[in-house]
Structure formats: structure tokens, C-alpha cells
Amino acid sequence: MKIFNSYTNQLEEFVSIHKNKVNMYVCGPTVYNYIHIGNARPVVFFDTVRRYFESQGYEVKYASNFTDVDDKIIQKAQEENESELVVSQKYIDAFLKDLKSLNCKIDYIQPKVTDYMNHIIKFIDELVAKDFAYKIDGDVYFRVDRISDYGVLSNRNIDDLISGSRVDINLKKESPLDFTLWKKTDVGINFESPFSLGRPGWHTECVAMIDDIFNEQIDIHGGGMDLQFPHHENEIAQSKALHNHSLARYWMHNGRLSFKNEKMSKSIGNVILVKDVEEKMPLRYFLLSTHYRSPLNYDEETMLMYIKEWQKLETAVKSLYFQLDLSKEFKENVEIKEKEIVDELNRFNEAMAEDFNTANAITSLQTMIKLINQSLRKKLDYNYLNQSLKTITHMINILGLKVDLVKLDDNDRDLYNMWQNARKEKNFEKADSIRKELSSKGIL
Template sequence: MSAAQATADATGRPTIQVYNSLTRSKAPLEPVTPGHVGIYLCGPTVYDKAHIGHMVGPVIFDTIKRYLTYCGYQVTWVVNVTDVDDKLIKRSAERGISMSQLAEEMTQDYLDNLAGMGVDGIDHMPKATESMDAIIAFTAGLIDKGFAYEVEGDVFFDVAKDPQYGKLTNRSVDELQGEGGGAAAKKRSAADFALWKAAKQGEPAWESPWGAGRPGWHIECSAMSKLLLGETFDIHGGGLDLVFPHHENEVAQSECLHGAPMAKVWMHNGLLRASAAAGKVGGRAEREAGEAGDQGAADDAGADIAAATAQKMSRSKGAGGLADQIAKFGGEKIRFCLLRTHYRSTVLFGEEALEESGTGLETFYRFFKRFERVTGGSFYELAPATTRAAGAFDAGDDALLATVADCRQRFLAAMDDDFNTGSAIGDLFELVRTLNKFVDQENLEGAGKSDAAKLATLTQGATTLRELAGILGLFRAPVDAGGGASDELVGKLMELFIELRTAARKNKDFAMADKIRDDLANLGVTLEDRPDGTDWTIG
């Protein structure tokens, strides 16, 4: 990797700096094929319901794909589903269903949650069980080249044959413990890892040159990324917790087989931490806390108990399943909350953080209503530019548009710098404030309402806001008002109350007017008096 040279490519695409875990530095994104970007994100092992932590990667990469597409790249985004694994076997046995049934159920849960979070840019979701040929061929290739060996139906990667092993996480082979279990004795080195596992009686199995068995954990990603993106692709992503051993093993496998780099850039997102407690959500800290509370658990049974306790504890903290959280808070609020912090940082996640995100979002929602009041058109029906080139505009000598253009410029600069969504959101707030100020100053809700030129200017500003927010996957559709606001009777009753109160105000009977407003406030209904009438909201 040579020094960063900030030059746009020949087609005028902007230079985007990306932090590479492999080099621990930022460098300009230079795709293998100019104009195309292939992204592989490690998806879930579908043995249990998704929790919020599983959404961090999808949300940030969904945003990255939107941004790259906006910038003129053609993006192919792959997220795998690992649907065969020891944990699936164990869990399905416990539940008395087949592994594929379990996988199907949990995959559906995952897909539902992705939809709830507004993640819709995934191009391929390959499943390990549907990629067996590729996995077996990959494994066989490694044996042929001498990087792997077979022992009684198991196949292991021979770490000693790869001088580069450990380069991603700066580890030396002899310091590694390696995976334990019954297979440990068969391995040449403790750090060797399974590419293929011989099936025990009753376990799901696929035929292979080494007998009936199933893939090890890491091989499916190497095989499927090769299948869909090629031997060398542009970006490989995943949570920070996957760097070792998962990604370390992936690079080893792929680069030994291909003799070429696996990914040009490795991107790792930070992990979530529960804001109310120590430790990442669903992580080891919770498990250990669980074990501590479950004192006396035998060591070898610890993992089972710990996993169960971690779940229970999450629920008892009000975290619940992700689906419940999306239902309770709304996907947009969660997405906004995740995007407020840079993707490489640890995100504090909890109800307080979500509430605060909600308060911030209200500023935008209120502006959208205001925009509709002023222009008569819906913010959500504005048709913004879908490309960076098309979104650029000449502000002329218009002060408002000059400020809008400035916000847009800063937003894009932030995104160009390793997808700094936190900074970009700050620019969005400045933009909405600028637009509000404009409405205030030009009195567009009052006397200025008929000034078509001003309304057009405001509309252009709002369109830019929509353009930029759309990159983050925000404000793409109206959020449900919720809380029964759509109830027809409630609407009629509110009309009645407002009418009575308006009459009271006309008669200067402010005691009565305030009583109505205060009593409604106690019921959770807020009234807002405006020159042209009274608005009400629930919540």
C-alpha cells in the first residue's frame, strides 16, 4: 500500500479514504475493477434469533453501499448465511427439529430484522449448505497444494505451511491455543483449524472425498466469496470480534490457495456495549456475569449455561429480541442510533441512547410537517438526486442555497473520510436548522406564504436534505405516528377539543384554554398553537 494520493479516478468518482484493518491505516479505495466494488460481509450463524449486535454490520454496509452507489460505483454486496455448524446441530437437537428447519426459522428472523432496519441492498445471501461443491473443491485444493491434511475424515489447515499466518492480527502461531475438543489430538499444531469435520452418527452430513462430513466454520466464507466476488475482491467486512480467528483463518485459506490477496481492504465495525452495564451486548462479559450468578457450574458445561443465561439476562434488561426492539422503538431510531457513532467505535447501546436518538429525530420529523404546512407538498415525495454528480447545484447568489451547498459539501467530505456518519449527521442537523431559520425569517408560515420563489428555494433545500439523509438510509418513508393517532374517533374528539379551546381563547378565557391543554398534556397529547390553527401530537 503506497501513500494516499487523493485523486479522483478518470471517471470523476471521488476519492474515498477507507481504514484497512490489515494495514491499520487509511488509504484511498481503489477497486480491483475500476468503477465496481465487491463487498463481502460475514453474516450470521443462524442458530438463534438475531440481536441488535448482528445489525451493526448490515446497517453500516448498507450505508456504505448507498454511498458508493451514489458516488457512481457499481456495488455487489454479499452477506453469507452460515447454516451448518456445531451450534446449529446442538440447538436443533435440543429443540427436536432438523437443522435445516432451525436454520430456516432463524434466517427468516434475520431477514425480517434487516427489513425492519431498512437494510435492502444485499445482492447475494449465499448459504453454506447450498455451496457444498465450492467448499469441498476449496478444501481439496488446499490439500493438493499441501496447505491442508486429512486425518480420519477430518481435514485441517496446516498453519505451519503459511508463513503469513497471523498477519491480520499480529499473532505468532506458537502463542495460540487453538480450538480444543476431540479433534485437538489429531492436529499437527494446536493452531491448525478444521476445514472439514467428519460426521458423527446422526449428524447432518455431505459426501466428500474424505467421507461424510460438514465444513468447518471459516471455509464457507472463503469458498463463497470466491464464487461470487472472485479470488481478490475489494472489501471484506465484519465485526471486530471476527478478526480472530475467523478472518485470520479466511485470509490464510484463500491466499494460500490462490496465491493472491483475498481482499484489498478489511473493514471491521466496533462492537456494541449495553449502556446500562459493562460488557458488549450478548458478549462474554454477560456470559461471565451469568456464570458467576450461576455459581458452581461445571467448567465443561459452562458454555451451555452461559449462553442460556446471556439470553435470559438480555431479556431481563429489557433488551428482548431484536424484533421486539424494532417494534418498540422503530427501525429508523435504531438505525439512527447506530449511525450517530463512527462505525469503528464501540457504540453504547441502550434505552437511554435510543430515547435520545428519538428526540433528535423529532427535530427532522417536525420539520417535515412544517415543510408540508408551508409548501403543501410532502417531504417524502420530493425526488432528490440519486447521484453525487446530479446533486451538485449552483447556489448563485442565494444565501440559503449557499449554506445548503456548504452543508452538503461537509456531509460528503465526512463520508469520503472513512464513512464518518457521525460527523455527517451533524451536518444534517445544521441543514435542518438552516431551513427552519429560513422559514422563520421569511415568515413562510404567515405573510410570506405566497412567495413562490421563496417556496421553491425552501423546496430545493429540503430536497438536498432528503438526498443526503437517503444516503444514510434515513427518512425514506414516513414513520408510523403510532399511539392510536390514526384512530378516527380520536381525531374527531381532538377536533372537538381544539374547537372548544379555540373558542375559549377567542373569549380570552385562558383559564379554560389552559386547562384543556394541560389535561390533554397529562394524557400525552401535545397541542401547538400556530397562526393558522392548532396542531396536536400524541407522545
């Protein structure tokens, strides 16, 4: 399979460091607020990456952090008259709830900065000991000019960066590009360290966590395109300083989500929070509808379209499933050999193997829906229906699109048959009351 590697700026064959294992890390949220749908894009996408690798038989070790020490959290804590820990825990809980509602797996490794303080301090201390960092008045800065190819990820060169950087008001730094590893402060939550009472800069936490969790170079490091510079560039610089490698073999970055072609931001007032979106599966469907590296534009009409597309998908899968269940024709281990189904399955798998082209994968999914609807209208071919169910289940599992299916018992089957009979007899009142009962059981 192929992955576009931001580090080399090209499409590359994916080869894992360890056979059948993928070690991956994705930069997580700073927990001072609810996440908006733009924040949900990397979360949903990298969950899909994980699901794809698992479907291919890889064992995936997936970690993503919580930044629970940050200026914004301190500010929020002061506003809400709470401790930083109370504030961050509140938004960690909210984040995981949002993830669950989007059907993202939440059984991944979730390091927090507050739990990693000793590691982070030790990491900075080593950088100082090796002369890659320097201490001034209790602050610690990374010496960027020690890294010869600094800027390689974001295609910038040091001279351009220096001439382009605004005159830095921080006169303590040797060079304007040097970034903060430790900041001396007595405002808000702070920690004892050999440097001063203070707190770490943002760029060290991910490297120190990866160091501890994986203890070697990882396969994939992911995050939003806006993290390439300076955050990921600085992660790479620190990793090169201490470990002489680029932290991850493949760097993956997703494009931004905009709202009516504008950046989603509080000041414009166009922020849509995940928790406020009622239709979570259509949202996931929409987030995967465009290739992850392309920008994605959200507006109400597009969302309505995906609500309809989702209903089509849900109806097709449920009708297929209940048709097989009611006729007791389920076949678990059916072999997929019907040509049009095999072709669609291949197209889906090829799309996913080509740098996770979920847009093309979804086209195959939608063709499958059409095939299912056609076959349900014709004289029923249970072998064909079983192959269809297996195929579409494979597709929706990888994309993480969850259709709630209920296992029917005999009462449910009777009820379902009564409903169909009532409809045939055009007894709409009766049909409607049975439909309500079936729907309250999650069957319709």
C-alpha cells in the same frame, strides 16, 4: 475517499479494482436465533457503506452469507425437535424481516452453506492436493505454518500464537494453530465428501463463496472486529494458499456494541433483540451515531435521546415536504447554491468520504434540520426550501434513514388546510379529529 484498512492497519485512499464497481462481502449470521442490536451494527453500517458507494455512482455487488450448518443450529434443531433446515430457514426469514425494518437493502447475494457444499468440498480438496491441508481419520486441517505471514491482519505472530495457545487436546493436529476444514461426524446434519461423512468448519465457507460469486480478489471484506481472529485470518490463509492474494484489498471491521458498558450476552441477560425494539429508525440513527470502528454503548437514556432526535428529523422533513406540496412549489431539479446549504452538504460528503465518519455526517444532518426549521418559521423562500429538501434527502438516503412521505391528493390538501384553520381558530376538538385522520393517512 479514504478507508481504514485493517489489513495494513492504516488509512488508505480507496481505489476500486474495476472502474466504478465495488465488489464487497460481509460475513453474515449463523442462523439459529433472532439477532440482537449488537448483531445489527455491522448490518446497518455496511448497508450504509453500500448506499454511499451507490450515491457516488458505483455499481455495488454485495454478498453476505448465511451460515446454516453449525453446531449451534444442530443443537437448536434437537431442542425444537425440528430439522436443521427448518430451524435455519425460520431464522433466515426473521433476519431478513429485521433488516427490512431497519431499512437495510435486502436485494443482495445471499449464499447459504447448504447450497455451497460442493464448492466448499472442492475448495478443501484443492487445499489438500496442494499440501496446504492434511487428512487424518476423516478430518481435514489447514497447515498454518505453510503461510509465512499468518497473523498479519490481527497483528499476531505465529510464535506468540503457539506459545499463547492452550495445550490442544486434539492430538491429531500437527500444530495447535491448525484449524479444522472438515470434521467427520454423524451427529446432526452431515454431507458426503471424499474425506468422510461430516461437515465443513466455519472458516472455509466465506472463501469458497467469494471464490464462486466474484471469481477474483474483491474490493472490501467486512465484519465485526471479533471476527478478525481467527475467522478472517483463516479466510486470508486459505486464499493465499489457493490464489496467492489476501482475498480482499480492504478489510473493514466495526467495533462492538455493549450494553451499559458490558458485553451483550445471554448469560448476563442483557440481550435486546432487534425484533423487540419498537422504534426501528431511531435504532438505526443510534447505530450510526458513533464512528463504526469505535465501541458503541447502548442504554435506555441514549435510546430515548435518539427517539427524540428521530422525531425532530421526521417532523422537519415532513413539514418541509408538505409545505412545498401544499403550496405546489416543488422543484425537482433545483440547483444547490445557497451558501449555508452548500457548506453543510460538503461537510456531510467529506465526513462520509473520510472512512465513513457517520458521526460527523450526522452532525451536518442535524445542522440541516435546524436550518430547515428556521427557514420554515421565516417568510417562506421556496427556492431555499427546495434546496434544503434536496440536501436533506441526499443525507437521509445515504444513511438509510427512511421518512415515510405520502403524496398528497386534493382531498388531503383540503383536509390539511382545514386542520390548520381549525388550529388557528383554536377549535381544538375539530383540529384533533382532523389530525387523527391525517395521521391515519400517514400525513402527520
